[in-house]
Amino acid sequence: MCRGVPLDNNRIIASALLETARAYEFLDENPYKVQAYRKAAHAVLQLDEPLSGVLEKGGLSGIPGIGKTIAARIESWVRGHDFSDLEELRARIPSGLDELLKVPGLGMKRIRILHEQRSIGSVEDLMDAVKEGKVSGLRAFPAKFVSSLPRALERVMSYRGKFTIDLALAYAEEIRSVLAASGIQVHLAGQCRRISEIVEKIEFLVEGGEGEMDKIMGLLKEPRVEIKGGAYEMPPKAVRPALSFIFVSPDALAARLLIATGSAGHLDELKNIAAETGVEIDERGVYRKGEMIAARDEEEIYRLLGLQYLPPEVREGRDVEMALARSHTVPELIRREDVRGTIHNHTVFSDGTSTLEEMVLGARERGYQWIGISDHSRSAYYAGGMSQDDIAEQHREIDELKARYRDIEILKGIESDILADGSLDYPPEILERFDFVVASIHTGMDIDRETMTKRIVTALRNPFTTMLAHPTGRILLSREPYEVDMDAVLEEAFRNNVALELNANPSRLDIDWRLIEPFISAGGIIVLSPDAHTVEGLDDMEFGLKLARKGFLTAGACLNSFGAEGVRLFAKKI
């Protein structure tokens, strides 16, 4: 697992701890031991320095959640590069365990039954067994569930080789820095540069000759390379997408970058426009009447075509981007400095792990003028939802903090579950105590489109609803969005002055960026939320911003650019 490209150390160790937890769970070990490994993984991910550094400074004993046993294991992984204990565990579990766990409805117990009674150890095994009728009749496998399996299995297989943008970008940055340290300059292109929420390939342009490829393979310790369409490609692995390297001369860099970044649709459009203007763009450079034009950068190429510059993240080939570029009306997209505050954050009052004060200080450190606190409501038992007493206590604590920290505003909020009938799970006399109300669905997602649409529309019409969080419930590469008429949701949100969330958690990125531009064009307001459960979680805002830009979000249509008082007024529908 640690061979190949050196991924960020802590990420590798956390993933090894999680793998250990899964293996112990499969092997039916003490569930609290399993939980301990999960907690330790979580603790490692929260560190703000590499484990090697922590070890240097005297060890892991101070980290809550890491005791003697796990500390010793981590030390042998980090210092000794010795993963033999994990490899022994791996040999005792089915090879396809991780993928099987991604199948909705398949938990560890069912997987164990499949393994013990039918020798099923992978998604392929299970597919074959279902087709041959070998799963029907097994204990804990009701007919309806079995009949849903083929589709679910196909979906899981379709996730192979795909990664969310956060992991892809982290990996790309690792590679870039490893290569840069040896004097090899690379430029990120393709899906990563375009900020696709799902990445199948990390593409680099490399300045220099193809002779560098041996050096790159040596540095990345990756022997397998195939040549496809002029690019050197390394196939995907469990921890990263496929990699691609294209070698390019300085003259052709701008044209190559343009070609390697835009979607096929965007490039087709550019070529059509180029043909109209007598310009030719290909891998060698930019030409007019056969004469090469030395385009310094992409801006110059767009200018040559009579277009306004389009930043990489919007080059998707949609009608809207080309119309804006042709008419030179591309708006100023939202930037980090436009974000004055962050809404929808959790604390230890529900399922967050940072205290109220830590979250407030975290927001202040990040330069925010205000922070909204919205812990889970009472029906969210699974997340330690707040009772009425909890709410009163939290409000007292917020008032104390407000008195102590004058340079940041704290907004009192709640993440209130949308119940089956579309009502929020507190009555008006409680909801009115908050500065804002986040409405969201956490249960009962498997209902038909019409019922779900009605349920959400009812919540949007509730006068206390300020924003709808994670509007489609999707978890990228894991859970499909629920069935819902998004046109109706957009329409109703706009009519009731409810902001739609772009959840900035890189596994959600929900609402889909494709819906942002039509929504704000109609006058709707988007809100970017990290949905932070820890102080570090606040940093997910970065991914919200990236995807918001992709959806043509402007500061004016984004609640985060409002001042605290503006947010209060928005919530009061004034």
Place this chain on the structure above:
DNA sequence: GCCGTTTTCGGCCCGACTGTTTTCAGTCG
């Protein structure tokens, strides 16, 4: 396996939902 301590053991989140369970098992969040 970790933690806390009334300190070396006992507790660690748990209710809703689904299916076919006639009293519960498994999954989910």
